Amino acid sequence: MGALSRRALTRDPATAREWAAGRAAVATAVPARGAEADAWTVRGWAEVTLGCAVLGLPAAFDGLDDVVRATGVRATGVRDGGRGASRLRALRSLRGPVPSFYPGPASPGEVAPVGALTWRMCELLAGFCDAVRPAPAPDGRTGGGPGRDSGRAHLRWGERYRPTPSRDHVIVPGAAFSGMLWRTWMRLPGRRGPVNALVDGQRPVPGLQRRVWRGIHDGAHLDHLAATSGEIEFGAGLLAAESYAMAVETVALVESAARGERDLAGWLRLGLVERIGRVPGFRERSFTGEGPALREARRFRAPELEPLPTLSAVYVTGALRLLAGDGSGLADRLHRDLVARWRAACATSAPARTLTGRAGELLAPSPQAHPAPLSDRARTTASATSGSGTERWTAQRG
Structure with missing residues (x-):
């Protein structure tokens, strides 16, 4: 596929409403409690709202409204969602006035900090970033190069750097949602079943960085x-x-550095560094030998991620868990292809070998390890995600 079009998406109002209500309910099933669960639920609702806007059917917003209304009136209802609520409300306003039962943008409250394991893994990843050095480019190229600035072009370019590239998706215009985008990949209801989609919206960043975001990460x-x-x-x-996408970025960094693609390796490295800096509490923390x-x-x-320590941390911890060999929760083919590329990269990269070994040591099973609980309101919808093999990826904060 890959065509820039909405033609593959459903035009049936009943289907759109059922999809939106179902996705909004699933978004409440988060591995967190309290303020973190509120912020995470609201962020998920914002992504569902983007899907409603892409479909362009009023019935989709109606299905979302039904779930937000029902969730808000319960004792465990969401009242505030921080920055995510601002984005949710902006997207919902595309349909008309935002209903009064929608969460507000005030802080949802205090959340528990990440623990020592996360900080040790941040230090490990930072050390890896400092150790990776691009080789001289034999042909003078630095990676990326000029090319068409479009979602389709970026995705085609990124196939070289992705272990299991697929073209089983459609690309839909996203310029109308400028300033309201975060997660631009999603599964939407199509005319003949679910459709994988990328919302193609511009981001005000350098062209090669956009290529990395779309072509490799997305x-x-x-x-x-x-x-x-x-x-x-x-x-x-x-x-x-997010664990998988960040692992793919890490593999791409080692491969591009080995090929002497200096500019590309620089942006990939900076992406890993950024994910470290986004972990809540990082700015207040000091490290020995920084x-x-x-x-x-x-x-x-x-x-928007500050009240979401579990999600923020997994961009670092989840990727390292995968690269250290734990493929639980990942489709067999994805894991097999990822491991093959990473092993090949490690064969020529001492920093990659060191990262793998030390991550494995940090992630050795602990008798105290246990998964984070689901939020109270999510227990009734937890069955929607059971059996998906994702339980292993509930991040430990210790």
Whole structure:
């Protein structure tokens, strides 16, 4: 596929409403409690709302409204959702006035900090970023190169860097949602069944960075959607999805550095550094022997992720878990292809070998390890994600 079109999406109002209500309910099943669960649920609703806007059918918004209304009136209802609620309300306003029962943008409250394991893994990843050095480019190229600035072109370019590239998706215009986008990959209701989609919206960043985001990171998500029918857009499934996409970025960094693609390797490295800096509490933390990557990471913040320590941490911890060999919750083919590429990269990269070994040591099973609980309101919808193999990716904070 890959065509820039909405023609593959459903035009049936009943189907759109059922889809939106179902996805909004699944979005409440998050591996967290309290304020973190509220912020995570609201963020998920924002992504469902983007899907409603892409479909362009009023009935889709009606299905979303039904779930938000029902959730808000219960004792465990969501009242505030922080920055995610601002994005949710902006997207919902595309349909008309935002109903009064929608969460507000105030802080949802205090959340528990990440633990020592996450910080040790941040230090490990930062050390890896400092150690990776691009080789001289034999042909003078630095990676990326000029090319068409479109979602389709970026995804095609990124196939070289993704272990299991797929073209089983459609691309839909997203310019109308400028400033309201975060997760641009999703599974939408099509005329003949579910459709994997990328919302093609511009981001005000350098062209090669956009190529990395779309062609490698978002492309990895689309590959993941194509490889599984399980739940990977919300809750524990999203932890597995971000773990995989970040592992793909890490493999691409080592490969591009080995080929001398200096500019591309630089952007991929900076992406890993940014994910370290986005972990809540990073700016307030001091590290012994702080190197360049940790210092660079202090430049980055992601206010929408600040009340989401479990999700923020998995961009670091989940990727390292995969690269250390734990493929639980990942489709067999994705894991097999990822491991093959990573082993080949490790054969020529001492920093990659060191990263693998030390991550394995940090992630050795602990008798105290246990998964984070589902939020109270999510217990009735937890069955929607059971059996998807994502339980292993409920991040430990210890």
